[in-house]
Amino acid sequence: xxxxxxxxxxxxxxxxxxxxxxxxxxxxxxxxxxxxxxxxxxxxxxxxxxxxxxxxxxxxxxxxxxxxxxxxxxxxxxxxxxxxxxxxxxxxxxxxxxxxxxxxxxxxxxxxxxxxxxxxxxxxxxxxxxxxxxxxxxxxxxxxxxxxx
Numbered sequence: 001x002x003x004x005x006x007x008x009x010x011x012x013x014x015x016x017x018x019x020x021x022x023x024x025x026x027x028x029x030x031x032x033x034x035x036x037x038x039x040x041x042x043x044x045x046x047x048x049x050x051x052x053x054x055x056x057x058x059x060x061x062x063x064x065x066x067x068x069x070x071x072x073x074x075x076x077x078x079x080x081x082x083x084x085x086x087x088x089x090x091x092x093x094x095x096x097x098x099x100x101x102x103x104x105x106x107x108x109x110x111x112x113x114x115x116x117x118x119x120x121x122x123x124x125x126x127x128x129x130x131x132x133x134x135x136x137x138x139x140x141x142x143x144x145x146x147x148x149x
Contacts, residue, residue: 052098054124058141060090063103063115070106070113070141096122096130097140105144112145 060066065082069090072078082090100117107113118140122130 052096052121054094054096055140055142056092056094057143058090058092059095059120059138060140061086061138062089063117063139065090066115066139066141067106070115071108094124095120095140096124097138099142100137103139106141111143113141114144116140116142 058066058069060069060082068082069075069078075092079090079092095118097118097120100119103115103117105112105114116139118138120133120136120138122132124130
């Protein structure tokens, strides 16, 4: 009886046949689990990504400082007073930020403002150039409704 070198011997065929069937079953299961994971991932609701905004206004370390500045009649005097109490606590600048939770509303003669927690990511300079900064959480005042006509 002649033996062909390309054909496996009967013992090898029985041995590897079992492992091949075993590997094929695992590959089918892996494909099924992969498909299920993909369907779940596509079906889950995606979280809303915060929209980056820009604004010119009051930026302070605490919400109380923002309220003091917005509610004052003389903004320069109150900014000087707050910054003398705590250096670099408040500023009036043009910023790029991600808005967060609102602390409350302030009604003044100029309009309605919200005190908002924000992540400041850049300072907008003259000509519209944005200078990126290390992200810093601050409190800002955002105009909701202006009384000016």
